[in-house]
Amino acid sequence: MDPRHRKILQSNRSNLVQELDPSKLYDGLLSRGIFTQDIIDEIQIAGTRRRQARELVINLEMRGSRAFPAFLECLRETGQEQVVQLLQNGDSPGPPVPLPVRPTPLPVPIKKTKDGDKPDKCDFTPQPGQTVQLDPLPSPYTEKDISPRPRPRRDSIQNYKMEASPCGLCLIINNVDFEPGCELSNRKGSDIDCDRLERRFKSLNFDVIVKRNLKRKHIQQELSGLSKKDHSNYDCCVVIILSHGTEASHSRFPGAVHGVDGPSVPVQNITNYLNGQHCPSLQGKPKLFFIQACGGGERDTGFEVSPDEFTPSAGGVDDQTDALPVSSSSDSLSFSDEVDARATLPTSSDILVSYSTFPGYVSWRDTQTGSWYVETLDRILEENASTRDLVSMLTMVNSDVSQISAKGLYKQMPGSFNFLRKLFYFQTLPQ
Missing domain, CATH: 1.10.533.10 (Death Domain, Fas)
Incomplete structure (x- = not known):
């Protein structure tokens, strides 16, 4: 156009x-x-x-x-x-017609009625008639909790600046068709996730780049190319990966994602391409990673609670030392003549990694409607991005996904590793 x-x-x-x-x-x-x-x-x-x-x-x-x-x-x-x-009237439409003030809609349960749910790294074929059911658990968020409230748009101690137009690049890697020799099944339904996220992030004023069916080396090449771009005129960068996943040794961020040829790329390597050391034009700017993939092969059967006892978990990741990355400022200081002559930030600062599932567990995907995590994330962003910060919205995603059941038995718990220094609000276009 x-x-x-x-x-x-x-x-x-x-x-x-x-x-x-x-x-x-x-x-x-x-x-x-x-x-x-x-x-x-x-x-x-x-x-x-x-x-x-x-x-x-x-x-x-x-x-x-x-x-x-x-x-x-x-x-x-x-x-x-x-x-x-x-x-x-062209570019000067006159004063906009005021829209009625309305509260942000409450999160609603996701109705799962298809029989094609399967984990992203398990050869699981549901039997005819099997459905995905919601546990009868109330949302912990009340209308008062999520009512819109004004927020500043300029950079401050509290908020990242998000005023550039477009506000940043969004790279989506969508691995669907896996090579026969790698023993990984094709990810039917992933194209639905990809289309949904492409539309959503375009509506949030990102330039979206979509790559499909990449081998490991091509995933690395795309990330390397993204890190070498000049992001000086952008305020943010987003990477979304839809693929099979697995556990991997790590010192910062757990998990790894597979290329369509089989070999995997550790999530911590993925984040390293855009950290403050390797991508100078993104220093001090938020770098967001969304990973729709299994974190391992274990299936979570959950535990029984009564509706009035249910409260959302305050955690979401296990308490391990590698959840708190330790970075050295020696690389930054090497550019200075004196120790206190240069202000520095930790190498892993301004990074958030959102996982579709708890490390070690499978991530469920409906072959007809897409993955639980992406469908919920898209809905929460649509309903709340104009008023809520990202971490608050991801907590809402965690809550809603945790209430879904596959075959009335298996559960899923998303989570995130958050090393942002400020609140992050998306740049929403007029609605």
């Missing part, structure tokens, strides 16, 4: 969400080849008219040069002339 047209859509998104009737546009956009039926289906399952309108506009921004003119034609054909006039 022409950047000017994309800017018009983005600057008018609040008004479009309020005024647009997306249901009248689907046939026209489909017949003109702007959207496929799969895209329309994805938009329609967003729910309310307003949510469908927002998803339609976000998807429209990703289409080609014909998308904007075709969109205007469809609006005229369906009698939405007021919206046409709004868009034809």
